[in-house]
Amino acid sequence: MEALAQLREQSPELENLGMQLACIVQGDAQEAAEFCGQYQMAEKCIPDPQKETYRKFGLDRATWGSLLFPSPELKKRRKENRAAGFAVSMKGSLKTHCDILLLPGAAIVAKGGKILWLHRGKNPGDLPAAEVIVAQAKKTLAR
Amino acid sequence: MSTATNAPLTIGDQAPDLSYLSFQGAQHHLSEFWADSPALLIWLRHFG
Numbered sequence: 001m002e003a004l005a006q007l008r009e010q011s012p013e014l015e016n017l018g019m020q021l022a023c024i025v026q027g028d029a030q031e032a033a034e035f036c037g038q039y040q041m042a043e044k045c046i047p048d049p050q051k052e053t054y055r056k057f058g059l060d061r062a063t064w065g066s067l068l069f070p071s072p073e074l075k076k077r078r079k080e081n082r083a084a085g086f087a088v089s090m091k092g093s094l095k096t097h098c099d100i101l102l103l104p105g106a107a108i109v110a111k112g113g114k115i116l117w118l119h120r121g122k123n124p125g126d127l128p129a130a131e132v133i134v135a136q137a138k139k140t141l142a143r
Numbered sequence: 144m145s146t147a148t149n150a151p152l153t154i155g156d157q158a159p160d161l162s163y164l165s166f167q168g169a170q171h172h173l174s175e176f177w178a179d180s181p182a183l184l185i186w187l188r189h190f191g
Binding site: 003004017018019021022024025030032033042046047053056057058059103104105108109110112113114115116121133141 | 177
């Protein structure tokens with residue numbers, strides 16, 4: 001999961017913007033800590049084993065077809081991940097709290113809780129790169 | 144969760160909260176992230 005590594009690299013940019021970063025993962029507290037700890041991001045990871053926020057923010061589920069016959073976007077992301085030394089493990093996919101079909105997402109929330117920007121992944125590879133999200137944050141907060 | 148609606152969230156809506164246990168075992172709320180500053184939320188699709 002190179003997304004966490006990318007986000008860690010972008011942490012100083014986010015701090016400059018005065019933003020808090022919360023990475024929501026599907027596991028329980030222990031699983032999230034173990035997984036995110038690999039990227040020194042345990043403090044930034046929020047466990048959501050019941051997938052409450054995924055549902056509340058309207059994140060959809062992919063089809064098996066979209067995983068078995070990946071889009072060019074997902075193929076590219078997988079290739080980039082492998083090249084960077086990251087790979088999705090089957091062991092991780094089979095963990096109790098992992099729903100492999102859940103799609104990714106991102107949101108920028110103003111101080112106080114108003115949603116300013118929301119991205120719901122349309123396919124399994126549809127999570128913008130961290131630097132793209134940070135650029136979006138700069139643009140959104142400048143309005 | 145504090146929001147009890149099935150309507151999809153959109154820009155301008157209040158972000159729903161989540162109560163969760165941290166890995167240290169303490170009870171927290173997602174809203175703590177946006178209580179004093181803007182927040183970036185990322186939902187990771189995969190888990191390991």
